Amino acid sequence: MRLEDIASYLPLDWYPMDVTTSKYEMFEIEKGTEEYRKISEKFQGKHNMGPIFRIQNPLLFTKFYMKTLEYRLRGDYDILTLYHDSAQANVESIVTYNIDWRYGERFKYGPGVYFSTSSFRANKRANQDLGTDRAMFLVNVLVGRKQVARSGEFFPDFGYDTVVSPDAETYVKYFDHEYYPTYVQYYTSV
Secondary structure, three states: HHHHHHHHHHHOOOOOOOOOOOEEEEEEEEOOOOOHHHHHHHHHEEEEEEEEEEOHHEEEEEEEHHHHHEEEEHOOOOEEEEEEEEHHHHHHHHHOOOOOOOHOOOOOOOEEEEEEEHHHHHHHOOOOOHOOEEEHHHEEEEEEOOEEEEOOOOOOOOOOOOEEOOOOOOOEEEOOOOOEEEEEEEEEEE
């Protein structure tokens, strides 16, 4: 695939950008716009909220899109909007390379990337040792066949791609390109 071809896979609502020269762009969402209202409503909790940015990484999005096509061939799947919390210092790495389980510190359900069903829960379960300057990511997550986490097992059984906590509030992904960060909001955790 040529770099020029990537543009045909990108969302129509993305701001214009040169996919041949830009690794990624982060566009601040203006307060008062419909997009800002919709996204800010998704972020919950008692935090000192900072700006919200739309993440546009053509290469990462294309990999996610290709993975979506693979899931479509397998059968039923959903794209869930979930949350991932990190330190602000990690934003550039995540926006450039995606969320990497090797940097995580939550391994209750094995070595994977952990997502929460609410921003409140993502913040609550985040590593507080990383400080109060935080970044909350809104992430599109592919979910095909999921199984409920079992004590002492760290990977999904053959044929499953996602592990879900018994309370169904945490999703764990074990494979690359099955998630794409769409927005990030900077905030201070209180």
